[in-house]
Amino acid sequence: MERRDFVSNIGMTLALACVGGLAACSKGGGYGSSPDPAPGGPNAKLSLNLSTDLPNPGDFKIANGIILIRTGAGKTAADFAALSSTCTHQGCTVATFNNTTKLIECNAPCGHGSRFATSGAVNAGPAATPLTAYTITVSGNTLTVT
């Protein structure tokens, strides 16, 4: 290999290494980068699309430590309830929302039968403390729990 070819090859190798290095650092995984914000904003615990998620009263979703229940037919914050899904008795994740009784149930195999209203209030023990309620905001078709 002649000197001129050698220098040209070294230059090309360095250029590719620099481009590759810049690309790796721009994907969000590099040192000092911040994670992408969650849908609904950086403080959102949960966010969903009202045109596709929880379409009917009585529908519910348990995710990110929250039980989100559609309590009404409208598209306002008052048509939903967002509560901690961690039972205040012994920390089990509540099992379900019973649309007949309108109560959140903490059932076996983990739970011990506590029942909570959609406000979070205890309806039946052994839990003695309400579930923590979260704030719901609705903007267009996006519901956000914070």
Ligand code: FES
């Ligand atoms: S953990 Fe829920 S009733 Fe015991």
